[in-house]
Amino acid sequence: DETQRACPDILITNYSMLEYMLMRPIERSIFRQTKEWLHADSANELILVLDEAHMYRGAGGAEVALLIRRLLARLDVPRERVRFILTSASLGQGTAAEAAIDEFARNLTGLPRQSRRGFAVITGTREQRHGSGQPSDRVTDLLAVFDLAAFEQYATHPETARDAVAALAAGLGWSE
Structure with missing residues (x-):
């Protein structure tokens, strides 16, 4: 109710809820206030x-693009x-990838090619990880017998959850 009376400065939602909000009469004030x-x-x-824009490809991407236009x-x-x-983190690197990213972003968001605005691709630095990235058979076996059910009960049975983690840690050779 408070959100409808005083439109928030920041609204965090997903495309499904945004579509729902565009249809619900109770949310009309949010869009009216934003329009004003x-x-x-x-x-x-x-x-x-x-977020995770690479997921908006194909039919799902077309639906999100149309939702943006409706908004x-x-x-x-x-x-x-x-x-x-x-x-x-999954759109590629290099000049060809950046051109494809620009085209993808323009199509998704409806930005015309002749617009004075554009997209800037800002890349980060990949974190270098050490190790093979593949667990050993011993680690796989330890994870397979980990008492996940006990761990998931940490809110009501913290001692049992702690015992499950301690057993895993001991098997992995971690210090207490």
């Missing part, structure tokens, strides 16, 4: 963050008034 805020000053921008139509703002942040 966007129209009150041309410097105001909506920021949409799409912009509801807010009565052009695409250029919305800043998108797309995150992913």
Whole structure:
């Protein structure tokens, strides 16, 4: 109820709930207030963050792209008034990958090719991991017999959960 009365500055949701919100009468005030805020000053921008953007490909991606367009139509703002942040660790590297990322991002978010806005690909530094990444047979065997049921009861039976973790730690040779 509070969210409908005073539109939040930050709304964290997923595409399923956003679609549901666009249909529900109770959420109309959120979109009305956001529309009023966007129209009150041309410097105001909506920021949409799409985490794991690489998941929005194919039919699912088309649905999300259409949902974004429905949101912009509801807010009565052009695409250029919305800043998108797309995150992913799975879109590739290099010049060809960056061109493909740009094309993908434009298609998903509805940014026209001739727009003065564009996408900047910001990459991080991959963390170097040590070891093979493959567990030994001993580690696999220890994990297979780990008492997960006891561990999952840590809220009601902390001693039992602690015993399960201690047994695993001892088998792995970890210090107490």
